[in-house]
Amino acid sequence: MLDVEAALAWARAEVGDIPRDAADDIIAHASTKYVKLERVHEIEKDTEHEIMALVEALAEESAKGGSYVHFGATSADILDTALALQMRDGLKIVRAKLDNLEGVLLELTRKFRNTLMIGRTHGQHALPMTLGLKLAVWLREVGRHIERMDQCSQRVLVGKMSGAIGTMAGLGKNSLQIQDLVMKRLSLRAADVTSQIVQRDRYAELVCDFAMLASSLDKFATEIRNLQRPEINELSEPFVKGKQVGSSAMPQKRNPWRSENISSLAKMERSFVSPALEGIVTWHERDLSQSASERFIIPESFIIVDHMLNSMIRILRDIHVNEARMLENLTRYKDTMMSESVMVALIGKGMPRQEAHRLLQEMAFESEDNGRKFEDVLVSNSVVGKYLTRGEISAALDPKSYLGMTRELVDSVIQKASSERQTRGL
DSSP, rough: OHHHHHHHHHHHHHTTTOOHHHHHHHHHOTTTTOOHHHHHHHHHHOOOOHHHHOOOHHHHHHHGGGGGGGTOHHHHHHHHHHHHHHHHHHHHHHHHHHHHHHHHHHHHHHHHTTEEEEETTEEEEEEEHHHHHHHHHHHHHHHHHHHHHHHHHHHSSEEEOGGGGGGGGGEEEEEEHHHHHHHHHHHHHOSSSOSSSSOOOHHHHHHHHOOOOOHHHHHHHHHHHHHSTTTTTTTTTTOOHHHHHHHOOOTOOOHHHHHHHHHHHHHHHHTHHHHHTTOOOOOOOOSTTHHHHHHHHHHHHHHHHHHHHHHHHHHTEEEEEEEHHHHHHHTTTTTTTGGHHHHHHHHHHTTTTHHHHHHHHHHHHHHHHOOOOHHHHHHHHHHHHTTTOHHHHHHHHHGGOOOTHHHHHHHHHHHHHHHHHTTOOO
16 A cells, blocks of 8 residues: 555656655655554554555655645555555465466376376266366366456456546646556556446456366366265375374374365365445445455465465376276176277167167166176177177277377377466466
8 A cells, every 4th residue: 555655756747746855754654664554553543544554654754745635546556556556465375376287287188198098977987088087177277267367357456546537637747647557567457448437347256266266176186075085086186194193093094185275275266256246336436345344255265276276286296196996897797898999889780879878778677687797688688799890899898999189189189288377487
C-alpha cells in the first residue's frame, strides 16, 4: 500500500499537480522503515478506517509532502492495486512450481513410456496400457493449468487509480495520465474501467483456477493412494527406511500421508470458490460485503496451493514404481482383459459384432469362475475355432500387441510439452 501511495505522489508530481519536493518526501518515507505498523494500528483505533490510518501515519513522516498524501485517491485505489502487487508476487511463485511439476512429470513420462500396466475403469481391470500414458495425461493437465494461469494473470493483475465511484473526478484533468503513470511505475496494467473497486469477477476467476488446479493434484494423489494399497502395490510414495515412521502402533505401515494431505487440502481450496463467486455481487458502485471474506480466501488459496504443489513435486520426484507388480497384476485374471482384442480378431474374420461380444462374455466369466486360463477356454471352444487358429488366439492375447496408438500418443505429448517449455525458456 505504501508503494502505491508513493507511485501516486510521483505521478501527480510528474503532471505538475503537486510540488516535486513534496512527492520526493512522500516517496522517501513510504516504507516500513518510517511508517510503523504499530503506529498505523494506533491511529486505526480512533479512525476505525485502515487506509485513513495508513495515510495519517505516512503524512506524519513526510513533512513537506504530508498534506499531499493520498491526494485524489479513494481507499480502493490503494487496496486493490496493492492486492494486485501481492498476487503478482504470489503467482510468480505458483507458476515456477507448476513449471517444476511439469518438468518432473515430463521426465517420468519419458522414463516409463513403455512400462506395461493394467488400465482400470470403475475400479475394475479394463485393458493393457503403459504407465507412460497415465503420466502423459497428467502432464498435459498440468500444461493446461499453466496456460490458464498465464491467461488469468492478464485479467487479474490490474490496478486502478480512478477515485471514488470510478469517475476520476478527484484526480482532476490529468487523471487518465496519472493512472497510466502509476501503473507503469508499479508494472501493472490499469483496469479498462471500474466502479469504486476492481470488479471481483477477476479475483473469482483466479480462485476458481486454483480450485481446479487443486482438484487435479487431488486426482493425482488419489490415484497414487489407490495404487499404493498392498493388494495393488504398483506405485508408492517415497519412504525413508530407518528414519520415517508410518504408524506409532503398527511398525509395518507405510502410509501415503502426503497424498492424503493433498486430498485433504483440496477440499479447503474448493471451498473458497463459493465465497469468491459471491464476492462478484456488490451493491451499486461498491460495498464491503466481499472485503472480509476475500482477506481469507485470496491469501489462503495461494498458501494452500503452494503447499500442495510442494508436496506433489516431492512425491513424484522420488516415487517408487513397482514394475514387476504391474506386470503381475496385468496377467492376474487369466488374460480376460484381452477379450476386446479377441473380439476384434473374430469380427475381422467375419463373426457379427454382437455375437462375438456375447460369446466372449460367456467365456470370460467361465474363465474367472472356474479358474481356467482364458486362452484354454478360447482354444477349446468350437465356435471360436471356426474363425481363429491357436496362433491367432495367442497373438490376440498378447498385451503388447494391443496398445493401439499408446506410444505415438505419449511421444506426441512429450514433444508438445517439451516444445512449450522451450518456448517458455525452460
